[in-house]
Amino acid sequence: MARIITKNYQQVLAMGFAVTEINENSNLSPNISLGFHLSETYFSQRRMYQTIMELFSTQHRFVPNYQCNTESNVIAVIGGLGSETSHLLADMLEVYKLPQFTYGDFGLMLNRQSHSLPLYWMVPNEVHQYIAIVRLLQHFSWRWVGLMTMDDNSGEFFLKSLLPILYESNICPAFTERISVFGFFEEFLEVQQKWKETFLVIMRSKANAVVLHGETKAMISLRGLLRQGESDYETALGKVWILSAQLDFATMAMHRDWDIQAFHGALAFTAHSREVPGFQHFLQNLNPHLVTGYDFFQTFWEQVFGCSFSNYNLDIEEACTGKEKLENVPGPFFEMSMTGHSYSIYNAAYAVASALHALSSSSVKSRLRVDRGRVKYQIIKPWQLHSFLRSISFNNGVGETIQLNENGECTVGFDITNVVTFPNHSFARVKVGRMNPWVPPDKGFSIDDNDIEWHQSFNQVMPLSLCNEDCHPGNHKKKKEGEPFCCYDCVPCPGGKISNRTGMESCTFCLEDHYPNKEQNQCIPKALTFLAYEDPLGMGLAMFALFFSWLTALVLGAFVKHHSTPIVKANNRNLTYTLLISLLLCFLSALLFIGQPDKLVCLFRQIAFGIVFSVAVSCVLAKTITVVLAFMATKPGSGMRKWVGKKMATSIILGGSLVQVGICAVWLSSFPPFPDVDYQSDEAMVLECNEGCVTMFYCVLGYMGFLATVSFSVAFLARKLPDSFNEAKFITFSMLVFCSVWLSFVPTYLSTKGKSMVAVEIFSILASTLGLLGCIFFPKCYIIVLRPELNKRDNLTKRKA
Missing domain, CATH: 1.20.1070.10 (Rhodopsin 7-helix transmembrane proteins)
Known part of the structure; x- marks a missing residue:
């Protein structure tokens, strides 16, 4: 039986829920009904190209560029959980001028402007995420941090882009580790050894904050890395994980019994989301016996609940009844609250519907024709939507105003969530802040420290992540030879100077009418004196x-x-x-x-x-x-x-x-x-x-x-x-x-x-x-x-x- 990432299935359900909600909204689509077709590429480029060609073929016949069934008119593609997938899709869809809405590609603007017709990103530009990460580190005064990313081109680009911003902000990388992923079983032993080495680097580092960048595969590999290291060295790793928005707490069925306590207190950037009314009720009433048209729905159900609909599956002893409840499933397998990726797909569906509505209401709408007493629209061409999708603004089903700017970016920003884990291998996301680069800088970043729950190893005290402790008032930093600038010695201020704040780079003179106190940490007003008769x-x-x-x-x-x-x-x-x-x-x-x-x-x-x-x-x-x-x-x-x-x-x-x-x-x-x-x-x-x-x-x-x-x-x-x-x-x-x-x-x-x-x-x-x-x-x-x-x-x- 194929192993799938059950966590991603919520995105499929969010798409179905959004289409159903749009079709029931008579004000938004009075004469148009939306449908959708699902395809899974299984991280295979060959499978992806085949799937794209099937979009431009008659159903059940693989004849690219030949369609004779007008009922299945494809007007947009919502897809591309990863940057590689999104760019491969864009290369093909650009030829047909088919709008593509990507919900998992946070790639930089340089990549986003490489196509003549823009893609539409339901997530912000990744450069904003870099700034958000630095703002978060500065907020907590974490200046000695670890960096982890995938061992691929996207990871190299992440390090190349983030490191200059860190240095400009006086933040130093304690280490930069690349997470190894194995593609074949014979590579497992080699990767396992690299995992042990990486675990040692993280464990021995004084950096308590670790920035993790990557996609779903990175999280799965990191979980394997932590489990391997904690098992070999019999020690739990207590760090503050700062997770990029591409990541998700996903897991495979084989990881069902793995502990996730290492991620307790993590701070995760996620694409902005809101709770959609009716979505949880929709999930609670799902039944595999009632769902039709989804070939892999039963596969999802079997893997998420660890049961089987068939007696031929010898790996699973328990039979699926169909009465299992998704709300009882641990978070790494499935979440009941709509995730950021799912909310982006939900908004993408509304963007397509809003563009269709604007197109049908405009002077260039399709001409009506009467055929046997029925009113029909002529076929809408996908390229016609581009002029409406640029800088579109609409209200989704939650009532939130969503806007795509001139670059095709959704201007909703990021949520900052605190991950709280539980002994039953589940977790909850607690929103503790926002980062919106499209508002004034003084209001663009906010976080509530009181709402954050830290890892148990920190005893609920905000952790420090420094090469060495900040210099106390009365001292200043002196660079250590051969060490990064974040590592320094604390030296008392010279005579006549003071440092009145923690971690000052240099000491300063007092004003003329003040003098340093004995501890040299504050200036005391000088008394006005002269040679008086009382002296x-x-x-x-x-x-x-x-x-x-x-x-x-x-x-x-x-x-x-x-x-x-x-x-x-x-x-x-x-x-x-x-x-x-x-x-x-x-x-x-x-x-x-x-x-x-x-x-x-x-x-x-x-x-x-x-x-x-x-x-x-x-x-x-x-x-x-x-x-x-x-x-x-x-x-x-x-x-x-x-x-x-x-x-x-x-x-x-x-x-x-x-x-x-x-x-x-x-x-x-x-x-x-x-x-x-x-x-x-x-x-x-x-x-x-x-x-x-x-x-x-x-x-x-x-x-x-x-x-x-x-x-x-x-x-x-x-x-x-x-x-x-x-x-x-x-x-x-x-x-x-x-x-x-x-x-x-x-x-x-x-x-x-x-x-x-x-x-x-x-x-x-x-x-x-x-x-x-x-x-x-x-x-x-x-x-x-x-x-x-x-x-x-x-x-x-x-x-x-």
Whole structure:
């Protein structure tokens, strides 16, 4: 007895049901009755060509291109479960311009446009299925997947077409296996060995998602492969199978007791279908004793139920009663719900009927003739249907609108179904999503994760399919040498960067006003800060500035109180007062650098500091020159006496200060300082004063350094003058301290950031001012306060031996 795939018989029944439903619809075919003829090619090209030639011959006579029975007018062919069958049919039917509706050929558009008159596809283009597969993999973040296909031309074309799309979508094939199919018994042992090798590859791979492409033969071979492997290695294979729309859970009678638990949780793309009212009732009432005209119906019944109508079949002991129910048959043998292939055939029948109805209603309809009182149509030519089938739109028996576009494709898209298996070797399809390439992209793909039931090995947790786990936040991917790009090491982000999502390719910098946290997985807003009086550092520097200001005021008070004493009057009393006042202002100018900087403070703090310090250093220079001139004026016949006096000191102070004022005026008029925010600090935004033109800032410091250097040089030369109280010595020490502080200031200032820069400048101001105050005035205060007996003219003017 011939072995048939009983699952495909539903497609025959769907055709019969559709024709019956159309003939009973008076609105669709009022004067036309449809019939159909069934042919089975049994995967034989020779048988296929013979079947096609029989279509163009008189019934029961094989005379191609000769027909004398007009009652069997063939106007369309619905067939071609596989791409090879469809293309062979098209090659022959194109000659006769006979419309062909294919329901199992998902071939690419390149193949679909190879005929002058188009075929009509009741299923979408396969290129859309590739995109749907990738969208599904991306949805579940499966980037390490296995690929399996038939070991034939269609399988090679599948890999050639899908692999570039996978790579563009950052998905890698863990393996690509070709399923071997044997055609003769002597090939079985060789194929069996290949099955074992393929099973090992699948089992050992870390890829939990496997894309399976092929046709019905591929599914039958895969079931044999899994049964062979699970039996040999005593292990069940738990994977998520992603099945292409061409596949179906079909089986042979010999596979009746085979388990299908390996496919539990599979995600299958199927041609779109809907439940057709009345179809299940139609199936439930089928009886082999009542069905006539189908030679192989009894064969189908025997194989699907494992019984026999004849006593001559010794392989089957149970006799068929005809009362068996199809709803009790496991799904791999027969499904009660209309499959995608059957629904496509159902729609194809309605497409033919709708085209005939449009043809009969149009201006080019067949002319009526009256023959013996009966109204008959002239024979309708098949080629007349093409103009109506292009871009046809109609409602089928379910009420769903079906449309064929200009390429002859049915624009219904794909259903995504979840396969749920049962211990009785049956299964159910649960629709969990859709993919329709003819709607906007954001609505073209949808899937409900909550409706999916996964394989038992995953404990109902969505499985991962990755070469290695995604890198956690705070890490980024680093490619492994010699491995696909989906395999990588996870490396912590470098300093200053973060990765805040799982599986990031690289780390990113935070915004300027944010900084990375310790784990480097998020950015934290920086606090706005500045050197405030509330800060310990700011408070300490402010207290020092105030204390030294108070100390300077005490010194000034002491000098004023003892203004008539020789030590105060020596070396220009007014010059001394001016120096003390400028030092007091120098201490107080440090307070301008503490607190929140605003526009006014930024504008004047460096200017005030520069000018006040220039006055102080000019006073020191004036004192130094006065000491030298005073000594030279004491020599007999010296002409220097006329230079000694208040005018000389005033000129030096004004001259030295006005140059600095000029520099500051240029600075303010060109690139003045302004409030700014320093984002370079690690965890805070520092409010600071931007100096505007840094060159002008260093010009101010440079000029102060020039005055200090001149003063130091003059004082150094005059340090050994033979006076008992030679002020040039103290000025030398004060200038040495002053120059040392500001020389060390420059590199320290450049190497610090934020509040530390401000603190460095404040410290330099206080240290250098304190150096001038201490070195110049401490010896004098010591004499005024503690040794008043030395504060006499004789002691100050007598020379050392």
